[in-house]
């Protein structure tokens with residue numbers, strides 16, 4: 001990849017392809033002190049107030065810099081590497097982390113020891129890479145003070161408050177507003193599918209766990225949907241097409257969100273799974289279409305619930321399970337409250353927290 005000039009036109013060359021860079025694209029990137037604040041890396045001018053037909057009067061390449069005089073009187077120097085970086089899409093940091101599919105044979109749970117300084121460390125960078133690779137990590141030896149989860153979440157990014165509060169207590173209570181707050185087993189599900197946007201990442205902090213049951217369960221929704229696509233294409237197709245309504249009601253709020261059970265991105269690749277069959281409502285469709293939809297939902301449910309895909313482990317006091325609520329399904333096995341207490345605190349953060357932290361650490365350590 002390189003930059004070449006041809007009669008005051010700036011060309012971006014990549015192998016045999018050549019593309020002219022729009023003069024305005026370059027003009028917007030003027031970094032002279034008069035036009036650009038180096039500290040915030042923000043423009044001091046509003047490019048939407050400029051005429052877009054700006055022309056290059058003169059351009060030359062001087063070592064590693066492109067020097068341009070525009071016809072509106074602005075002259076500037078731009079590092080050629082910076083232009084190439086924008087074309088090479090190197091900034092697509094998250095997309096460049098390849099998701100590793102896993103099933104019940106997975107025995108490589110990434111664990112990290114908590115320390116106060118971990119959030120600014122190289123280890124944190126590695127933790128976040130592995131979070132994106134596998135969809136979850138465990139942090140051990142986190143102080144079990146009440147509400148510590150809030151401090152932890154805010155050290156990665158910003159906590160995502162929901163109507164359950166800034167954080168929530170997962171323990172068995174009388175008259176719960178959600179089955180999570182009982183001792184019943186919870187089948188694999190994703191959290192808050194009715195919310196817009198759905199919280200991206202759940203943090204679950206184990207404060208006490210004295211019961212013999214109450215194992216945490218996880219399923220990789222990415223593995224399951226890729227297998228479904230391979231083995232039952234018609235089921236995959238309908239689950240990526242039909243939007244269903246997810247609904248949650250409480251005393252002072254009614255939340256509703258419409259979505260497919262498998263959400264794809266603009267390239268038709270995996271983006272998100274939603275699964276919470278206690279609160280999904282499919283619209284009235286043609287009988288034949290619903291017939292296929294119900295079969296497909298049963299199939300994906302049996303996959304999510306099968307031993308083939310599920311891992312089980314016990315959280316011990318001080319553990320934080322950090323999991324991708326767009327990719328993984330989580331649940332727990334039943335427990336007996338007569339055996340002792342099981343108390344976890346949970347909170348959510350969004351992907352902009354982890355992505356922002358990851359880019360910051362990449363910049364800091366020059367990775």
Ligand SMILES: [Fe+2]
Pocket residue numbers: 180189190191330
């Ligand atoms: Fe949950």
